[in-house]
Amino acid sequence: MKKGWVKKVGIIIIILIVMQFIGINKQVPTIEPAMDFMAVETPQAHIQKLIKNTCYDCHSYETQYPSYSNIAPISWVIGNHIKEGRKYLNFSIWDSYSDEIKRDILYKSYKQTGARLMPPYTYVMMHQEAKIPNNELKKLYTWFKERSTYYDKQLTK
Numbered sequence: 001m002k003k004g005w006v007k008k009v010g011i012i013i014i015i016l017i018v019m020q021f022i023g024i025n026k027q028v029p030t031i032e033p034a035m036d037f038m039a040v041e042t043p044q045a046h047i048q049k050l051i052k053n054t055c056y057d058c059h060s061y062e063t064q065y066p067s068y069s070n071i072a073p074i075s076w077v078i079g080n081h082i083k084e085g086r087k088y089l090n091f092s093i094w095d096s097y098s099d100e101i102k103r104d105i106l107y108k109s110y111k112q113t114g115a116r117l118m119p120p121y122t123y124v125m126m127h128q129e130a131k132i133p134n135n136e137l138k139k140l141y142t143w144f145k146e147r148s149t150y151y152d153k154q155l156t157k
């Protein structure tokens with residue numbers, strides 16, 4: 001009885017160790033500064049800071065990995081978030097998007113940040129600096145909305 005318990009724990013430990021060898025791919029292509037969201041949209045400094053602090057870890061090639069991102073299976077969850085996040089929206093390649101896509105992403109960002117759906121709350125739990133105060137939140141989503149309207153006007157010209 002007692003021995004069986006030890007064996008199970010042993011197996012779990014071995015599995016956890018083996019899992020550590022399956023890392024996540026942190027490699028990114030060369031970043032082209034001219035393609036970056038900040039270079040194209042030139043938001044005011046405080047908006048820039050908000051977006052960099054709260055979105056860039058998942059939606060750009062400039063991810064800052066926390067130390068626990070090296071521990072499987074947490075690393076896999078984080079890696080997957082980043083992969084999914086970049087697939088939909090990558091601020092590092094912003095200028096490769098058409099005006100229509102830019103407009104749609106900006107509009108969705110307005111909606112998502114306004115409803116506090118982005119950044120995801122699990123991320124905010126782990127990153128205090130990503131917690132957007134209410135007064136800042138309004139400035140951020142209003143800015144996203146304005147930029148979306150700008151592209152909308154360009155498209156309907």
Ligand code: HEC
Pocket residue numbers: 051054055056057058059080081082084085088089105108109112113118119120123
């Ligand atoms: C922890 C990683 C993470 C952070 C930080 C993050 N996102 Fe996301 N975001 C995702 C993932 C994953 C998806 C795709 C799946 C989903 O919609 O939940 C996504 C989807 C989106 C979408 C598309 C939603 C839709 O329904 O089509 C928008 C817009 C977006 N994010 C904007 C932002 C903005 C703006 C910020 C910063 C204020 C941000 N995200 C921060 C991970 C993140």
